[in-house]
């Protein structure tokens with residue numbers, strides 16, 4: 001989606017994608033990546049996700065990228081974390097002990113910022129893009145990630161014609177077709193989460209699958 005769409009969502013606090021709890025797939029599968037405690041982890045399109053707190057609790061250094069300033073400020077204020085802010089090129093850099101958030105466009109994030117990450121976590125980032133922009137995002141993610149880095153990708157899939165995104169439906173076939181060039185892919189789990197998503201139930205979406213993949217940057 002275009003930046004204006006997300007700025008308006010944050011301005012109006014229409015942030016249904018934000019989870020009040022840590023993502024269960026993250027808790028269940030993160031250990032499979034077997035990353036050392038002090039690993040640097042990249043979280044693209046991070047919003048104010050509490051999943052970053054989970055990653056920091058594992059001992060990791062978290063590097064997030066988020067377009068919207070309010071989202072970043074709310075992350076620090078909601079979690080009562082003191083932070084320092086500085087300008088870094090086109091991005092604003094907000095930093096607390098283990099979490100560094102770069103506020104600005106992921107497409108202009110300098111490669112140097114993620115050059116040392118060994119892990120990544122994409123929840124509601126890939127699925128935030130309509131199909132027309134999704135490959136471009138996936139290519140930018142691959143560009144930012146060092147070879148050999150490993151991560152979790154959490155997606156949603158449903159019959160796209162039943163609802164207009166975001167979130168957009170991303171099928172296992174799409175993942176296989178478009179990510180294989182840059183990533184080794186292992187499907188870890190897939191579960192029906194329709195009953196937990198009233199917006200989808202209300203629109204009579206017949207099924208909704210949440211899937212988690214383990215990706216390794218080639």
Ligand SMILES: C[S@@+](CC[C@H](N)C(=O)[O-])C[C@H]1O[C@@H](n2cnc3c(N)ncnc32)[C@H](O)[C@@H]1O
Pocket residue numbers: 001003006007017018019044045046047048049065066067068071104105106107123124125128166
């Ligand atoms: C669906 S939300 C997901 C947020 C977070 N991953 C979570 O799980 O709560 C997508 C987020 O991506 C941000 N975003 C959209 N386009 C972006 C871009 N070009 N660069 C960085 N962030 C972007 C939006 O502001 C929004 O907070």
